[in-house]
Structures are given as structure tokens and as C-alpha cells.
Amino acid sequence: MTLVRGRSVKEVAEFVQARVLGDETVQLTGIASVQSAGPGDLIFVDDEKNFLSALESRAAAVIAGEFATGKPSSKPLLLASQPRLAFARAAQLLCPEPEQKPGIHPSAIVHPAARLASNVTIEERVVIGEGATIGEGTRISAGSVIGAKVIIGRNCDLYSNVTIYPGVRLGDRVIVHSGAVLGSDGFGYVRDPATGRYEKFPQIGRLEIEDDVEIGANSTIDRGALDVTRIARGTKIDNLVHIGHNCLIGEDVVIAAQTGLSGSAVLERGVVVAGQVGIADHVRVEAGAILGAQCGVPSKKVIRGKGMVFWGTPARPIQQYLKELAVLARLAKKK
Secondary structure (H helix, E strand, O other), rough: OOOOEEEEEEHHHHHHHEEOOOOOOOOEEOOOOOOOOOOOEEEEEHHOOOOOOOOHHHOOOOEEHHHOOOOOOOOOEEEEOOOOHHHHHHHHOOOOOOOOOOOEOOOEEOOOOOEEEEOOOOOOOEEEEEOOOEEOOEEEOOOOOOOOOOOOOOOOOOOOOEEEOOOEEOOOOEEOOOOOEEOOOOOOOOOOOOOOOEOEEEEEOEEEEOOEEEEOOOOOEEEOOOOOOOOOOOOOEOOOOOOOOOOOOOOOOOEEEOOOOOOEEEEEEEEEEEEOEEEOOOEEOOOOOOOOOOOOEEOEEEEEOOOOEOOOOOOOEEHHHHHHHHHHHHHHHHH
């Protein structure tokens, strides 16, 4: 993306709190990778071994770590302790979201009892149910369905074909990508031993999603059975993730694609879950633990260890897991 009006290196540096070495007046009009950069682009490099490649690129300026201090450069350098983070913040300045024109598309169906702020954007074929509340600056894209008594906060962005069941609450600045389903019934049944048939357990709880959460495409989050499913502030959920009923997800949790959480699982603050992880019911993952890709956590297990990586099925500390693999390899070699 290219800005019509550029930003100076000085402006960008002040925005991301970086220190400038070189010409502060150079104009920046976009961001790019080292490989694809052109004139006017800002790039970043977060390790010294790639610094020369960055300087040889066509970019106008480079965000780099303190390792670049004192090194000769033909380009202005923006020095930051966390170059990748500074680059992400610079993107907010150099690549802002296109301005949306508030209004309700003629094809949208909005219940008369719904309450919409004056500057919301409701696109084609959106359906908004009775008693729903949509906050200021929120955009709901084409084909989405918002159920009765749903509450959506300010400056949220719902992409096309999102479905939100009745009674769900979204905080401010929530992003929901296409195809996500929020607030559907949990997978709860009771078996009648006399007949062997399953009868549905009541699914009458709530789903509450707090501020600054992002939910990926085609992800599904069930409401609570009798109580609440809650996604706390700042959590980021990738595409194709399923979160079952009564789960409690803490602040700033990251969950990668194709992960599944069974009912009543708890992920505490700062947990990181890699792709294709399976988490059974009533599991508790304590603050800051890291679950590696494709690991499995059996029912009612507690995972604890801030900053520790767990791997395998059942999940255990990665050092233990690697030792076990080494033993198996030696046994196989002996045979």
C-alpha cells in the first residue's frame, strides 16, 4: 500500500519511539519486505546477519536493532530495541485502514428495535435482529447475521458472512474474520442408558468477548451451557480454531490454527498455543505456558510453567519429550 502523502522518517520514528541515524527528512510512503522493497518503502531487520541485505535493498529507510549503531549506512536508520514491533507500529501510520463511509445499505435488514450508533457501516445483505446494539464506528460486512440482543462495542470490524448468535457480547475494537460463528450451542448431550440414545443438555449460557480480541476466519466459539464462555482482552485467535462451551481464555492468549478446546478448558493469561493442538475438557493451562504444535492435553490435566514449552501427547516438557524420542531411537537402532 502506498500513501498519497508521505511521512518523514522523523514522524515515523517519533510514532514508534525509535532513534534516527541519518536524514530525518526522507519521505516514506509504504512498507515492504527486504526483497520486495521499492523507493519510499520502510523495511525492518531484526538480526545483524541480514543487515547488509537491508542496506542493499531499494528501500528508503530501515528499522534495525541497536546492533546497527555505528555501522555505515547510505539509508536513514530507525534504531529500536524491538525492530519487528516497531515495524508493526509504523505500519499503522504508513498503511492506515481505508476510510469507511458510514451508512446502512438498502439491502440490509435491520430490526426496528435494534439500536445502531449514527456512524456505523452496515453493508449488503446484513441481518440485524431485535434488540441488538451496534457501537460507534463499527463495520459489519456483507452477508453477516447479528442475532437478537447481541451487543457489539465501538470500532469493531466484522468481515463478510460472520454469524453471531443471540445474546453474545463483543467489546470494543474486536475484529472477526469471515465465516466465524460466535455463540453457537456447545456439544453437550446426556446418554439414556435404557435406550442408548442421546438427549441434548441445555445450552442457555452466554459468550462474552472483551476488548481488542481478534478471531480468525471460520473459527467457532460456543456459548456456555449454563454459565459463560469468556475470551479476555487482547487474545488473538487464528483461523479454524474451535473453542467449546464454558471455556475461559485469559488476557493476551495466542491460539494458532486448527486448535480445538473441549468444554470448560481454561487458558490463563499469556498462554501460547501452536497449531493443531488438542485440549480436552476441564484442562487448565497456567499463565505463560507454551503448547507446541500437535500436542495433546488429556482431561483435567494442569499444565504449569511460565515460559516452558510442552510437546507431545500427552503434553510434557519438551526436554523430557526429546529425551524419550532419543531413547526410542536408540532402541530402534539396536533392533
